[in-house]
Amino acid sequence: MDSEELLAFLAAVGHAQRIRIISELASGQLYVSELARRLGVSRPLLYMHLERMEKAGLVVGRLELSDDGKALKYFELAPFDVRLNVDTIVAAVQRGRTGDEGQQSDRGTP
Secondary structure (H helix, E strand, O other): OOHHHHHHHHHHHHOOHHHHHHHHHOOOOHHHHHHHHHOOOHHHHHHHHHHHHHHHHEEEEEEEEEEOOEEEEEEOOOOOOOOOOHHHHHHHHHHHOOOOOOOOOOOOOO
């Protein structure tokens, strides 16, 4: 994970509603209307959060047809495992610099 991916992940989980979404989806996929009811939020607001989470790779959405022909958008968690510590941050920054030429080290060595 590079620094941009780490920042996207942190931004995606850095909101109380998005933490609640993860908690609800931990038990399995849900369609948007059901998820909105469980969380007590509007569908447009929920879609805004889900879009940010999908861009960060935390959730996956897909359309399915119900028995009566209605299109239902389902979301489920994507597998993720992020350990956040100093080493994770340093590694992410270093990955972001891969390919940069003439870059001096942050540790003061030329």
